[in-house]
Amino acid sequence: MSQSGPSLQVLVVDDSPVYRELVSQALQGQDYSVTFAKNGREALELFAQTAPHIVITDWMMPDVSGLDLVQRIRGSELAYTYVILLTSISDKAMVVKGLAAGADDYLTKPFDPGEFCARIGVGRRIICLQRDIEAKNLLLQEAARTDSLTGLPNRRAIEEWAERQIRGASRHGYPLWVILADLDSFKSVNDNYGHDAGDLVLQKFAEVLRGTTRASDICGRMGGEEFVMVLTHVDQNGIFPTVDRLREQFASLVFRFGGNSASVTASFGIAGFQGREIAEFSQLLRRADEALYAAKRGGRNRVEVAVLQP
Ligand SMILES: [Mg+2]
Numbered sequence: 394m395s396q397s398g399p400s401l402q403v404l405v406v407d408d409s410p411v412y413r414e415l416v417s418q419a420l421q422g423q424d425y426s427v428t429f430a431k432n433g434r435e436a437l438e439l440f441a442q443t444a445p446h447i448v449i450t451d452w453m454m455p456d457v458s459g460l461d462l463v464q465r466i467r468g469s470e471l472a473y474t475y476v477i478l479l480t481s482i483s484d485k486a487m488v489v490k491g492l493a494a495g496a497d498d499y500l501t502k503p504f505d506p507g508e509f510c511a512r513i514g515v516g517r518r519i520i521c522l523q524r525d526i527e528a529k530n531l532l533l534q535e536a537a538r539t540d541s542l543t544g545l546p547n548r549r550a551i552e553e554w555a556e557r558q559i560r561g562a563s564r565h566g567y568p569l570w571v572i573l574a575d576l577d578s579f580k581s582v583n584d585n586y587g588h589d590a591g592d593l594v595l596q597k598f599a600e601v602l603r604g605t606t607r608a609s610d611i612c613g614r615m616g617g618e619e620f621v622m623v624l625t626h627v628d629q630n631g632i633f634p635t636v637d638r639l640r641e642q643f644a645s646l647v648f649r650f651g652g653n654s655a656s657v658t659a660s661f662g663i664a665g666f667q668g669r670e671i672a673e674f675s676q677l678l679r680r681a682d683e684a685l686y687a688a689k690r691g692g693r694n695r696v697e698v699a700v701l702q703p
Contacts, residue, residue: 400424401517404445406436406462407479408454412502416449416479419506425513433457437465444471446520447513452480452491460494467495473523475516479504542592543599545620546613554611555623555674559666562625568667568701569625570632571674573681574602576618577658577693586650594648594657601643605635621678629665629701636661636696644694658694660685665701 403425405416413429420427428443430436433456440448448466452459463476478491478499488499497519498512538550546554555571562569576582576598583591595618602612602620612622627635644658662685666672684697691697 400426401447401520402443402445403427403447403449403513404430404436404439404443405449406430406433406454406459407451408432409451412451412479415504415506416509419504419509420513423510433459433462436462440466440469440471440474445474447475447477447516449477449479449513452478452482452487460491463491463495472527473520475519477512477516540614543596543614545599545603546611548613548615548621551611551613551615551621551623552674558611558623558625559672559674559677562666563669563671566667566669567626568628568632568665569623569672569677570627570663570665571677571681572622572624572636573615573662573678573685574598574620574622574659575685575689577660577689579618579657582655582657586653586655590648590650597646597648598643598657598659601639601646605639605642621681632663632665633696633698636663640694640696660688660693661696662686662688662699663696664699667701 401424403420405413405427406429407413407416408431413431417427417429425447428439428445430439433454436448436450437457439445448462450459450462457465459478459480463478466474466476476496478496479502480487480491480499481502482488483501491499497516500509500512538546540547559569576594579591579594582594595614598620599614602622606612606622609626610622610624612620615621624632624635640659640661644656646656648655648657662681662683664677664680664684666677680699684699688695688697
């Protein structure tokens, strides 16, 4: 983020009205949104409410000291806060204590307004770097859970999600289904029309899956030409027609590769559970896989359902 980004929240804590005024004057005309606290208690309240980026705190206050405040801030779960101790204590041993407690910087009173602003500018740089890193971390975390070709969640993301859903299903007693899908004779698509054609088929299948997945369900790519869906709130009579519609929808697509028209089909294996006993996702997957193999053996372009586990 640059200087032109949204203004940073600054919390100024000082029991002296004179110093609050001096700080206010020093910050005037700068791109900060400033709030003031008269004591440590008020500071803690405002800190929790406004989650400031930068805190400038006096050391000596009648209730919570600046040092305590720093420690409390460092103990909080909020994003990193840059803390500057403002103090009349110039004893080096005390300064060391303040920095060791978690302060990022200190200034002794009386301060020079120019130096004061420069020090806050350092805080601004640190906070902006911190934000950039957090934003990139989020992107990385998302990328680590996404299949790059189809944009669907990958195996790792599905496993995490499914474990949570399974616990919910057993707590509330609703049925949960694991559906494994595998494109039929997919190797021949790659062999006959090339890998770009294969990729297009995978993307199209992902699109069909996504189109039939409700917000409470998840679909993803396990790897290769294998996909998985986890559906809840569909009863035993409803699951076969739901998946069979999906099978039909995909099989009816016509792909044009070069001058050729082609269609591709998929086989599906379903396993589910309903009850209070928590099922293992890996076990459901294994049973769905057995059903999938039965669908393949039965001639492909089919849906097979394993018996519902009690
Ligand atoms: Mg004071």
